[in-house]
Amino acid sequence: MAKIRRMQECDLDQVAALEQLIFSEPWSRRSFEETYLKKENCYLVVVEEGQVLAYCGLWGILGEGDICNVAVREDIRRHGLAEAMLNELLKEAGAMGIHAFTLEVRVGNAPAIALYHKLGFEDAGVRPGFYEKPREDALIMWKFSSNSH
Numbered sequence: 001m002a003k004i005r006r007m008q009e010c011d012l013d014q015v016a017a018l019e020q021l022i023f024s025e026p027w028s029r030r031s032f033e034e035t036y037l038k039k040e041n042c043y044l045v046v047v048e049e050g051q052v053l054a055y056c057g058l059w060g061i062l063g064e065g066d067i068c069n070v071a072v073r074e075d076i077r078r079h080g081l082a083e084a085m086l087n088e089l090l091k092e093a094g095a096m097g098i099h100a101f102t103l104e105v106r107v108g109n110a111p112a113i114a115l116y117h118k119l120g121f122e123d124a125g126v127r128p129g130f131y132e133k134p135r136e137d138a139l140i141m142w143k144f145s146s147n148s149h
């Protein structure tokens with residue numbers, strides 16, 4: 001049975017390996033290492049029998065949460081893992097006093113945009129040419145939970 005919990009040191013090799021497989025501009029293991037434990041951040045993994053199936057991260061900045069890494073292993077997508085993991089991330093961030101959330105996503109990433117819309121994120125603007133490999137605009141999205149001002 002898969003479990004959602006905070007990212008730990010023992011997850012970093014698997015997280016970095018998944019990141020390499022999934023993204024064209026992957027974060028390095030060191031980038032995760034330097035950020036996952038910061039007290040203003042929150043990084044979660046979904047694990048089953050020692051295998052990392054999915055991960056996500058949020059940076060808390062001045063009371064706002066910037067969701068910066070969201071990925072699910074390719075062979076187990078469309079099973080609700082991202083939705084469950086992000087709902088848990090929003091809950092944990094709420095407990096940290098964060099009630100406004102933002103993220104960027106490639107304008108052509110229909111699965112991720114559908115996921116974020118389902119979670120209540122709204123389109124808030126476009127950042128032209130934000131991504132490389134390939135160059136693409138970013139859609140900026142926001143979600144304000146009921147406790148936000």
Ligand SMILES: CC(C)(COP(=O)(O)OP(=O)(O)OC[C@H]1O[C@@H](n2cnc3c(N)ncnc32)[C@H](O)[C@@H]1OP(=O)(O)O)[C@@H](O)C(=O)NCCC(=O)NCCS
Binds near residue numbers: 084115118
């Ligand atoms: C985007 C991603 C994280 C979704 O993970 P997932 O575990 O497959 O998503 P879920 O099963 O939790 O789906 C939840 C909802 O998201 C939407 N969704 C997810 N994948 C979708 C797809 N391929 N097409 C359309 N909608 C999709 C649906 O609304 C879905 O709800 P439903 O199943 O009731 O229709 C996954 O496809 C992924 O890792 N992609 C590569 C990395 C990436 O693009 N990350 C986002 C960077 S901003």
